[in-house]
Amino acid sequence: MKYIERTDSFDFDHAQIRKFIDPLKDLDTDQEKIRQVYLMVRDGWRYNPYHISFQREDFRASTIAERQDGHCIDKAILMVAMLRGVGIPSRLHLAKVTNHMAVDRLIEKLGSDELAPHGMVDVYHKGAWLKASPTFNKELCDKFGVDPVDFDGSADALLQPYDARGEVFMEYLEDYGHFEDVPYEFILNTFKENYPEMYAAYKDQGRVRF
Template sequence: MDYLSPTYFYDYESDEIEVFISEFRNTTLSKKEIAKQLYLKVRDTWRYNPYNLSLNKEKYRASEIAKRTNGHCIDKSIVLIASLRALDIPARIHLAKVKNHIGVERLIEKFGSNELTPHGMVDVFLNDKWLKISPTFNASLCAMLNVAPLDFDGENDAVLQPFNEEGTQFMEYLEDYGHFEDLPIAFMVKNAREHYPNIFNADSKQTEFLL
């Protein structure tokens, strides 16, 4: 498997991604430190927004996501993967199903469920091992939800916080779909249609959903 090359989705040779990672070029930082800082930059540069659902593969290119100010978990994972690969750090997409237990009223109203799927995270290869990291929730959103921001130490997995600061259940992992060499857009579309049938009209050609 190739987890370093650019692809249609991880188009890190684009101007947008090159600008985003420019501060990490010609640096004396170790790959571990680069990965930690890139994680934080992606986590907090884009405001988390789960309510913009697209079936248009063009919207999932790293260069296109870089032009926006908000994104969902898969958007942010794509940018992080592209940035890591550009800096010679192997990375791949990892998908799962999760359940949100805090602030779910709008989720249930729009999606008919407080389950989020497919949820995107990143597998990064550092010091001879794969680590799972989730740059989903920006620090300002975490403050609003009374959840500690999810940090990454470069040595251990950094997956979604199970509880908030008061010990209330926050995020729950329900199913692991595994990792993929490139973005599995067909799987993502099929998965969304199966889990959110109230959004999709069987005869509709609509590809963008602002919920």
């Protein structure tokens, strides 16, 4: 199956990835491998939407693993690589979402509370593809009053639609579909279409944190 293969972006044979996944290979079941990888990515890398890269090498799992945080696409790439590395078919899935937890700093820079593209993961287990979002780490969920999303391959685990008060938290607006490898040009073009002023301002810098 093509969704189990190594790619330049999903480089699960790199030492930076293997140090995380090698201890998981002896787990008894695929379901436990899925659960452990998901928790590792969800809580091991803090969600940080305030850094953007336009450089292809920054969309590589081994590069992402060297950092302590990442945005949704970063964390999805990392999760796909780790799952493939322990023998679980997986693929990147992209969408557009409305982020009602977006703080003023993010809205000011993007000019919108819509995030595009948003990254999540499709996981193949027991004959079915399931969606999972490892985006928000537990500490961030506690801060914003939402339950952390759990995932073990038994059911979809998407971003929380409501917070603890019943108010709208996240909404999925558009589905861009799934990808065998990281669609670098598609990601940049989607970003450019949704945030043209920001794209023009920062594209030549390669990387930006705000």
